[in-house]
Amino acid sequence: MRLYSATASPFARKVRVCLLELGLSDQVELLDAASTPIAPSDVLILQNPLGKIPCLVGADGAALYDSRVITRYLNDLVDGDLYPSGPQLWDTLTLEATTDGMMEAAVLMVYEKRVRPEEKVYNVWIEAQWDKISRSLDAIESGWIGHLDGPLDMAQIGAGVVLEYLDFRHGDRDWRKGRYGLTRWQTEFAKRVVMEKTQPV
Numbered sequence: 001m002r003l004y005s006a007t008a009s010p011f012a013r014k015v016r017v018c019l020l021e022l023g024l025s026d027q028v029e030l031l032d033a034a035s036t037p038i039a040p041s042d043v044l045i046l047q048n049p050l051g052k053i054p055c056l057v058g059a060d061g062a063a064l065y066d067s068r069v070i071t072r073y074l075n076d077l078v079d080g081d082l083y084p085s086g087p088q089l090w091d092t093l094t095l096e097a098t099t100d101g102m103m104e105a106a107v108l109m110v111y112e113k114r115v116r117p118e119e120k121v122y123n124v125w126i127e128a129q130w131d132k133i134s135r136s137l138d139a140i141e142s143g144w145i146g147h148l149d150g151p152l153d154m155a156q157i158g159a160g161v162v163l164e165y166l167d168f169r170h171g172d173r174d175w176r177k178g179r180y181g182l183t184r185w186q187t188e189f190a191k192r193v194v195m196e197k198t199q200p201v
Contacts, residue, residue, distance in 0.1 A: 004033035004044050004055040007201040010103040010165040011067040012054040017157050018071045020194040022080050071154050082154045092155045099158030102136045105129040110169050145181040160189040168200045
């Protein structure tokens, strides 16, 4: 299998962490395919018409894309437990969707300044994206710490990745302020070997 990825992408990192947790990293070739909305990788477009990473290409040449699709596929491939069975699955999927939405908002904030001409940067848009992230952080702090403290799943991986991405790209925003439970959880989760091995660059 081949994974089109980029070391700074939180979505791609989520997949790389999943590969390591499932013991599949030696079965997947990592290919750098850095891409932006206005300059997608030509190689990547051949696999994914959206021109987005991550994108996993199997031995049969079929491509899977969107990080949640890829991680679900990988988990099923080895009968893993990163997506629990029964009613607990819906909590995992909902929290994973929340962390993915936070990643998307955080990436859009970066693109607004990196891709647009300086005179067209819309700060109201940037702050609206941060509001999404802030509301989500508060929701996780108030209602999801118990889940994060439970058995490892993809929602936890998503949370660990997005919190470190906020440090990486938006450290001046100080997401930890007033969020003591989430801060405590992230401090411990960041010590996992898989998180240390996949630090964004």
